[in-house]
Each structure stands twice: as structure tokens, then as C-alpha cells.
Amino acid sequence: MILNAEEQAMLNGELGEPRRWAMEHMMRVGRFFDAPDFVEVTQAHIMADTESLGEAGVDFLERIAAHPLDERQVRIPMITDPRGIDFCHYKRLKQTDLMASLEQRAIDAFEAMGILMTNTCINYQTIMPPVRGEHLAFGDTGVVIYCNSVLGAYSNFEGGPSSLAAGLTGRAPRYGLHLDQNRWATRRFRVDWEPRSLSDWGALGGIIGARSGSYWEVPVIEGITTQPGSDEMKHMGAAMASFGSVPLFHLVGITPEAPTLEAVCDPYTLPAEVIEAAELDAFYARYGGKGEKLDVVVFSAPQLSLLEMQSLAELLDGNKLHPHTSLLAVTSPVVAADARRMGLVERIEGSGALVLEGMCFYQSYAREMGVANGWKRLMTNSVKLANIIGGYGYEPTLSNMENCVASAIAGEIV
Secondary structure (H helix, E strand, O other), X not given: OOOOHHHHHHHOOOOOHHHHHHXXXXXXXXXXXOOOOEEEOOEEEEOOOHHHHHHHHHHHHHHHHOOOHHHHOOOOOEEEOOEOOOOOOOOOOOOXXXXXHHHHHHHHHHXXXXXXXXXOOOHHHHOOOOOOOOEEEEOOXXXXXXXXXXXXXXXXXXXXXXXXXXXXXXXXXXXHHHOHHHHOOOEEEEEOOOOOOHHHHHHHHHHHHHHHOOOOOOEEEEOOOOOOOHHHHHHHHHHHHHHHOOOOOEEOOOOOOOOOHHHOOOOOOOOEEEEOHHHHHHHHHOOOOOOOEOOEEEEEEEEEOHHHHHHHHHHHOOOOOOOOOEEEEEEOHHHHHHHHHOOHHHHHXXXXXXXXXXXXXXXXXXXXXXXXXXXXXXXXXXXXXXXXXXXXXXXXXXXXHHHHHHHHHHOEOO
């Protein structure tokens, strides 16, 4: 790989051991993907939940954080994905003190490096949304696909070590979606129905992601006349990335790189694959459970926006949850603060629900929480969560927010 003088100095260790490690790590990543050189990035976003890190990962962070300030400090704005613990409520969730202790150690190490503890997977809705053409080193798949697709920024999926390396150096290997030629559409989908709810948008993302099935596929979507908002795009992108590892999509007439179909593909050589309404019904049918006892409703993955918090508060007003059913509403610290100030948290929790901030359900020792609380049947409007959570021992049911709330009140899936 071609290095400039500054990059070579970092690799030589002239700017400290953490930056030497970072350059060495990214050289290996770059060589694997045949990157010719590095691109300067302006922001980094790290996934590093302690359930995944474990003792060894936290120890690694602490060793970097022990270096002198000028060596360990990140060089660009760097933020964090959701954490695994809400320190106000972890005991109520039956998480352990050991989990909380490991989490605090990781937080201390991040803060020593100058990393901003935003604890969110919806940073594009809350802090420093990137602009078109901005090169980034973002980790969370839902963050990456939203910022690439909806905002026109440039980022690959960066694992935790690579995100940290980018923060320490301000660089990322130039491959994948940092290159314009890899942003051209490779699959074309025509939708002959209109999504009506956030879960519908998520289901559409899941269908397209499953059909695409590769990091290197770029879908372009046509036929939708409904104007999506930020939450609709958020749920569709998160599901698409979850089901297919897709990091970029184009929605004709909506996303910035696709004002027309011709702007992102040659329609004469890329035939359209039709997604019929029956596929939406079949997608929902994969997640059964109607009439069964409901243990927990989870709104998470992605975290809720302020508008979603408002919708949830309106649905819960004047109602009480069934005594055998829990409801968890998970959001970012920024949204939680606004929701608390506006009285939304009080309204949601007045039903018996619990608002959690700065965490994500499936990154928070979900299996252990399920066992400790006796949770098995889980209901959600998040297609991403429905796709993932079965691997943690749950039986997921997918529906819209209205049905999720009605089921939580009834104590069974309606």
C-alpha cells in the first residue's frame, strides 16, 4: 500500500504505539481487500459492546488507554454504538454486577481516548449526521447503510478494531464503498405495493436483503410512490443490512445518488425483479405465535427516534400492560433526555413499560436476560431484531407498533 509521510511515521511508531498498532492493523485489512492506499476519514463510530469484547477485549482497550495522552487520543470525532448496560435499570433487567463492572471499565477506557460516549445506533438522527461525499469509518451496519444510502456518505462496515484504528489515525483503507465504481447498482427491484408501517418498510428491507445476500450487491428500488421519512428509511436499511449484509441501496427519486434509475444503472442491461404483495404476507407469516402467551415486547434495533417515542406514548396512554408481559422501549441518551423533558417517558412508563437508554437489546446479554426473566416469546416491530433474536433463544413475532402494544396489554399475541 502507498503511504504518505504522515502515515509512514505512524507506522514507524514515531507518533506512539497505539497509532503504530492502528496503521499495522489497517495495512493488513487494506492488503486483504487490495486497497491501493488510504482515504482520510472525518468521523468514526465504534461497535464494541462488552458482551462481544469480554475480558480480553476490555483489557486490550485498557492497555491502549494507559499510554500517554498525546499517543492514545483519537484524531477525529469518534462516537460509540449502543452499550450493553443501562446503569439505572440493569438490576431490574436481572443483569449482573459483573456485567456492569466490565461495562464501566470499557467506558473508562473509551473516555481516556477522547471517544464521545454517544451510545447510539441512530447517530444520523441525533448527532453529526454526515453529508454527501463525506468519508467515514462507521461500524454499526444500520448506521452504515443509512449514511451511505440516505445521506450519500462513504463508509464500509468497519469492525471494532478497524473503527478504533481509524479514530487513532484518521484513515481507512480505500476499497469498497469509498470507490465510486462500487456504488453502481447491481440488482434492480420493482415493488408493486406500498409499505404502510415501519414494520412493512423493515419487511421490504428484509426481502431485498435476503434476495441480494452479499456485501458487494447494491440494490436499486423502484415503484414506491409513498414518501418515506427518516424512520422508514432507518427500519428498511437496518433490515436490509441484517438479512443480506447490504451496505448501500438506492431508492429512485428519493436517495441522493438516484434522482433517476439511469443515474445508478443501465436499465436495458439490468432487468427488474418484481417484489409482489404476497411476499410481504409470506414474510410476516414466518413469525407466528398468534394467540400465544406474550413474555416481552421490545422496541429496539434500531433505537427509537423521538417521533417513535411519541407514537408509543400515545398508544400506551391510559392503558396498563398485562402483569405477565414486559415492554422495553430502547432509545439513545439524547432522545431519552428530550423524551423525559417532554413528558413522554413518564407517559410510557405509566403503563408499566420501561424506557432504556444508551443500549441495544440484542447487545445486552439478551440470552442471559431471557433466562433470568423467563422470557421466551418476544414481539417487536423491528425486522432486524426479529431476524437476530432467535439466535439468543427467543421465539420472535413480528408486527406493527399498534399490534405490539395491543398484545402487551392483552398479555397474548393478538
